[in-house]
Amino acid sequence: MSETILFSIYIFVLAIFVGFEVITKVPPLLHTPLMSGSNAISGITIVGAILSAGLGHSTLGQVLGMLAVISATINVVGGFMVTDRMLEMFKKDKKKEAK
Amino acid sequence: MAVITNVVYLIASVLFILGLKKLGSPKTARQGNIYSMVGMLLAIVITLLDREIIDFTYIIAGLLIGSVIGAIAAKKVEMTQMPQMVALFNGFGGIASTFVAYAEFVNTKHMVGGTDVVVSLVLSLLIGSVTFTGSMIAFMKLQGWMTGRPIVFKGQVAFNGLLLVATVVLGWMFGMDTINGQTFLLAIIAIAAVLGVTSVIPIGGADMPVVISLLNSYSGLAAAATGFVLSNNVLIISGALVGASGIILTQIMCVAMNRSLANVLFAAVGTDSGGGASGGGEQRNVTRYTxxxxxxxxxxxxxxxxxxxxxxxxxxxxxxxxxxxxxxxxxxxxxxxxxxxxxxxxxxxxxxxxxxxxxxxxxxxxxxxxxxxxxxxxxxxxxxxxxxxxxxxxxxxxxxxxxxxxxxxxxxxxxxxxxxxxxxxxxxxxxxxxxxxxxxxxxxxxxxxxxxxxxxxxxx
Structure with a gap:
């Protein structure tokens, strides 16, 4: 096993733990935005997609890269926008304070 | 440049974590989403500045097409349709990982060698492809394009197990000869696509909360696996976060139904959503109120x-x-x-x-x-x-x-x-x-x- 992969595994395992810590604190109220928001985050593959599409090693690689850019961008743009749309709707009643 | 890129990726990762943390309260949640957006934007911009990129045509085309589709979908979707929307997005996440991993193989064929790269590559293609077709089935069930009833056939679980074994064997064969191994990789993608379908069709409509959560987790794990292929830490971290999130939600859903994940996935519980006569047979009287x-x-x-x-x-x-x-x-x-x-x-x-x-x-x-x-x-x-x-x-x-x-x-x-x-x-x-x-x-x-x-x- 190379050192690179060992290093990657380190990061992966630690990130899983961070994920568990952070996400168990999200209330059920927000579970739908959590899903769509984390979905947008998983669109981070866009970074790899951009490189594949732009490096120009082969046309096949570039076309695959472009398809990847399209799907990842749908994830990123759609995911963040719809999450924002949802979170905007979560409001607390202010009328009671006024009374 | 590589150093700067990695520092920016680190900042992006931190912003993702902070963004998720702020989802802990409805008061800060919207701000948290903006943190994540900024993180994503930084990661994208610094990648675009990479000096090795020689051709922007495909990138720009992809970004434009994806943004338009994503934005329209996000604006148009009704809140009642959120489950199918998320299912669809999970699917896109999965297929993006598959494309990136395969493109990486095409681009660096001659450098693929070590067992670690082979395993990451195979995992990335496998999870990505299962996530894609599985999510499409979930989407169609939720959208009502196909029956919400479980679809079962004899020996389904054994069949799925066999498919999984087949991908492992093919992966091993690919590892033997990576340069001429693309047939094996394509076969893995195809088999995983079938597996995605056959593992989601037996799951009934009301068990969808579990399936969507699980596919959400898969889409994260696919991204992480792709991160292993590319040795890219921001992919690994983000993928792990999403993977963890999906697993937690899956767990919560299972507990709320007092069923094990295995039971949800394999037991094919459920009649049609709300349809069908009840089993009792005898008609009891019910008073109708207005x-x-x-x-x-x-x-x-x-x-x-x-x-x-x-x-x-x-x-x-x-x-x-x-x-x-x-x-x-x-x-x-x-x-x-x-x-x-x-x-x-x-x-x-x-x-x-x-x-x-x-x-x-x-x-x-x-x-x-x-x-x-x-x-x-x-x-x-x-x-x-x-x-x-x-x-x-x-x-x-x-x-x-x-x-x-x-x-x-x-x-x-x-x-x-x-x-x-x-x-x-x-x-x-x-x-x-x-x-x-x-x-x-x-x-x-x-x-x-x-x-x-x-x-x-x-x-x-």
Whole structure:
């Protein structure tokens, strides 16, 4: 096993733990935005997609890269926008304070 | 440059974590989403500045097409359709990982060698492809393009196991000769695509919250696997975060149904969503009540707990639901909503729906927090929910619902149930509550019935 992969595994395992810590604190109220928001985050593959599409090693690689850019961008743009749309709707009643 | 890129990726990772952390409260959640957006933007921009990129045509084309589709989808989608939307996005996440991993193989064929790269590559293609087709099936089930009923065939589990073994074998064969191994990789993608289909079709409509959560987790793991292929830490970290998130949600959903993940995935539980006659056979009498009766009861009550279910979403009745709540509150009646974790078709579905209708989020109460309050409540109004209130879950040992935590609506002074018919719920278990003397059955479409009640209350 190379050192690179060992290093990657380190990061992966630690990130899983961070994920568990952070996400168990999200209330059920927000579970739908959590899903769509984390979905947008998983669109981070866009970074790899951009490189594949732009490096120009082969046309096949570039076309695959472009398809990847399209799907990842749908994830990123759609995911963040719809999450924002949802979170905007979560409001607390202010009328009671006024009374 | 490589150093700067990695520092920016680190900043992006931190912003993602902070963004998720801020989702811990509805007050900070929107800001958290913006943190994540900024993180993503930084990661994209620094990648675009990479000096090795020689051709921007494909990148720009991809970004434009993806942005337009994503933006339109996000703007147009109805809140009732959020489950299928998320399913669709999970699928895109999965296929993006597959494309990137395969493109990386095409681009660096001659450098693929070590076992670690081979394993990451195979995993990335496998998970990505399963996520894609599995999500498409989930999407079609939720959208109603295919039956919500479980589709089973003989030896399904064994067949799926065989497919999985086949991918391992093919992966090993690929590892033997990576330069000429693309056939093996393509076969892995194809087999994984079949596996995605055959593993999701036996899962019924009401078990969708579990499946969507699980596919959400897969889409994260696919991204992480791709990160291993590219040795890219921001992919690994983000993928791990999303993977963890999906697993936690899956776990919560399973606990809320008192079923193991294996049972959800393999047992093919469920009749058609809300359809079909109940198993009993004997016809018991039920008194039909009208909107007038309901309005009269409301007039004389002091506290009401509303239990929304998937039927509320189907009927698109969330806005008139809010109207009814306002009218009741105007009369000094205390109104709250009791949200069962698996109400609806995805985690948190009911909350989003009611938030859309301007129901204040402090009125949306989780099951554990409200369950003891039913006994001191005048009216429990159930709208389009069934299994989550079925008392059979408490004692009937042979029922598929047995052991599932339910909302104690039967402890309320009176129970009002708005339902289209007497049909059994998704689990196929007859609900004795319908025949109880304390129960008022209001048959009809949820939206129409609520509108009628609202009309009467307004006139008085």
């Amino acid at each position: 909107a007038d009766d309901a309005a009269m009861i409301f007039e004389n009550s002091e506290s009401v707990i509303i239990v929304p279910g998937y039927g509320l979403a189907v009927a698109q009745a969330q806005h008139v639901m809010n109207e009814l709540m306002q009218l009741l509150e105007k009369r000094g009646i205390k109104v709250r909503f009791a949200i069962h974790p698996v109400a609806g078709r995805m985690p948190g579905h009911m909350n989003v729906l009611l938030a859309e209708a301007n129901v204040s989020y402090d009125k949306l109460v989780e099951m554990e927090a409200i369950n003891d309050d039913f006994q001191s409540t005048d009216v429990a109004l159930v709208v389009g929910a069934n299994d989550v209130i079925n008392p059979a879950a408490r004692y009937k040992k042979d029922s598929p619902l047995y052991g599932m935590p339910i909302l104690n609506v039967d402890q309320a002074e009176r129970v009002m149930i708005i339902k289209r018919s007497l049909a059994a719920g998704f689990a196929g278990e007859d609900n004795e509550l319908f025949y109880d003397d304390n129960t008022m059955m209001l048959f009809g479409d949820a939206k129409k019935m609520l509108t009628d009640i609202v009309k009467i209350l307004k006139e008085e």
